[in-house]
Amino acid sequence: MLIKLTFLQPITPTMFKKFCLLTCLLLTVWTTAFAQDKPEPRYKPYTIKKGEESTSSEPNFSKPAPPTASRALLARPPQSGKEPMLLLGPKNRPYTEAIAHTIKLEYFECEGIVAPWFRELVVAEMNYFAELNEIPFVKGDACVVSIGTAKSLTPGRISIHLYTNNQRLTACVRNEQCPVFRSITLIPKGEVLYRSYFLSDMSRKLIAQHCVTDKGKLHSDTTCYTVD
Numbered sequence: 001m002l003i004k005l006t007f008l009q010p011i012t013p014t015m016f017k018k019f020c021l022l023t024c025l026l027l028t029v030w031t032t033a034f035a036q037d038k039p040e041p042r043y044k045p046y047t048i049k050k051g052e053e054s055t056s057s058e059p060n061f062s063k064p065a066p067p068t069a070s071r072a073l074l075a076r077p078p079q080s081g082k083e084p085m086l087l088l089g090p091k092n093r094p095y096t097e098a099i100a101h102t103i104k105l106e107y108f109e110c111e112g113i114v115a116p117w118f119r120e121l122v123v124a125e126m127n128y129f130a131e132l133n134e135i136p137f138v139k140g141d142a143c144v145v146s147i148g149t150a151k152s153l154t155p156g157r158i159s160i161h162l163y164t165n166n167q168r169l170t171a172c173v174r175n176e177q178c179p180v181f182r183s184i185t186l187i188p189k190g191e192v193l194y195r196s197y198f199l200s201d202m203s204r205k206l207i208a209q210h211c212v213t214d215k216g217k218l219h220s221d222t223t224c225y226t227v228d
């Protein structure tokens with residue numbers, strides 16, 4: 001069998017260039033069409049809201065402003081009165097009977113022992129410290145006086161204890177349940193008495209101590225035992 005071979009026209013250099021250009025054009029059109037069919041990415045840049053702009057890459061650890069005792073400073077308690085601070089008999093014993101006692105402490109009602117003007121003063125000072133430490137205020141109506149017994153570390157030491165209400169007073173004095181504690185211990189300094197304030201909140205592991213002299217001078221973060 002004879003096969004007839006037909007030869008095409010020879011490819012010239014000009015024709016080859018035209019072929020290459022046509023091929024490149026077709027590839028460009030195909031690539032563009034494929035890119036248009038590709039789905040849009042879901043990622044979008046984070047938009048900085050107003051107020052979030054920062055001129056520094058460092059985090060802002062600015063400290064909050066210290067609390068102010070604005071409410072407590074509204075009180076204007078008397079600094080003295082006609083009655084003595086405490087009404088006590090021989091050996092600094094109250095004339096009233098004790099309402100409760102433990103091995104180390106005896107408790108008495110403030111009424112009849114603490115002078116009204118002095119109670120108003122210590123309540124105002126206690127509320128000043130309470131506001132600085134974010135502890136509820138007291139009114140002064142739930143109040144007891146404690147005196148250290150012979151078996152205490154400081155026999156005869158006199159303290160005033162303040163509570164938000166009588167229920168808190170009873171729970172602390174009789175059941176020794178005192179999650180929040182406020183007391184003023186009277187420290188003799190020669191012929192005058194300094195006021196040593198103690199505040200605690202067990203839930204916050206908070207303990208605060210301050211000393212106020214007989215002239216009203218404040219010594220923060222210390223007891224009156226360390227103040228001359």
